[in-house]
Amino acid sequence: MAKLDIHPSVKRPDNLNILGDLTLKAGVEVGANVTFFPDVIVGEDTRILPGAVIGRPPIRAGTTNRPLATDSRTVNIGAGCVIGANSVLYCNLEIGQRVLVGDLASIREGCRLEDESVLGRGVMMMYDSQLGARSRVIDGAIITGNMLVESDVFIGPGVATVNDNEVYLKRFGLLPFSAPGPTVRRFALIGTAATLAAEVEIGMGAVVAPGAMVTKDVPPWTIVAGVPAREIGPVDAAMRLQVLRHFDMNDGAGE
Numbered sequence: 001m002a003k004l005d006i007h008p009s010v011k012r013p014d015n016l017n018i019l020g021d022l023t024l025k026a027g028v029e030v031g032a033n034v035t036f037f038p039d040v041i042v043g044e045d046t047r048i049l050p051g052a053v054i055g056r057p058p059i060r061a062g063t064t065n066r067p068l069a070t071d072s073r074t075v076n077i078g079a080g081c082v083i084g085a086n087s088v089l090y091c092n093l094e095i096g097q098r099v100l101v102g103d104l105a106s107i108r109e110g111c112r113l114e115d116e117s118v119l120g121r122g123v124m125m126m127y128d129s130q131l132g133a134r135s136r137v138i139d140g141a142i143i144t145g146n147m148l149v150e151s152d153v154f155i156g157p158g159v160a161t162v163n164d165n166e167v168y169l170k171r172f173g174l175l176p177f178s179a180p181g182p183t184v185r186r187f188a189l190i191g192t193a194a195t196l197a198a199e200v201e202i203g204m205g206a207v208v209a210p211g212a213m214v215t216k217d218v219p220p221w222t223i224v225a226g227v228p229a230r231e232i233g234p235v236d237a238a239m240r241l242q243v244l245r246h247f248d249m250n251d252g253a254g255e
Helices: 237-246
Strands: 004-006 022-024 040-042 053-056 075-077 088-090 093-095 222-225 230-234
Touching: 040 053, 053 075, 088 093
Parallel strands: 004 022, 022 040, 040 075, 053 088, 075 093
Antiparallel strands: 222 230
16 A cells, blocks of 8 residues: 655645655645656645656666666655646656756656756656756757756757767667767856767856757867857857856866
8 A cells, every 4th residue: 555645735636646655745736637656755845737747667668778777766856846737757866946847848767956957848858867956958958868967057949969879780789788978067058959969078168059069079168069060269258257256166167
């Protein structure tokens, strides 16, 4: 029998689908037709909008190359979050406080979202990726598996990211499976519809122009544009200084 720990102040409809152990703390609001898979913990004052699915396990049909993890399935959602309508959150997730997950977003197993981060509408965040504090991923972007996005990053609408540059052979099992995603360092900005290839690193404070195709590392505080992306100059020195001082950092940070 499921163990339910639901605070008396929780607002919930009659048509919840509860499939296992569930903790809803004080002030939580849950909309209609929400499904909770086992081992979900929801922090104080979080709102879950109608139709959301929380804690969904990954299921394979025997046709995928990536092995599925078998570790902890717990979903832990922090206080003050908003989980959008018809979003799907898989198992083994850690979501910090005051995180916004937009309608129709999908977050795969093993992800970590730090405090005050934002996933826009329809964003797909693939397995084992991390989104740093206060970072924002705008509508329709794809955060690939095994990707690291540090704090205070902006990723524009429709950005695509890749974690496999050898998919031509790997899709047939002709090479060992690996899927190293890109890394986006603090303060970087990725413009609308840009694409980041597997394993590239976008340096601190760098700017990737809209529509760019990044195939190699981008140095800190550098602007790149084009297909393939090429360096077109540094970030304006005054703007760089404003950002660093806003966060009480030394002027030479990121060198």
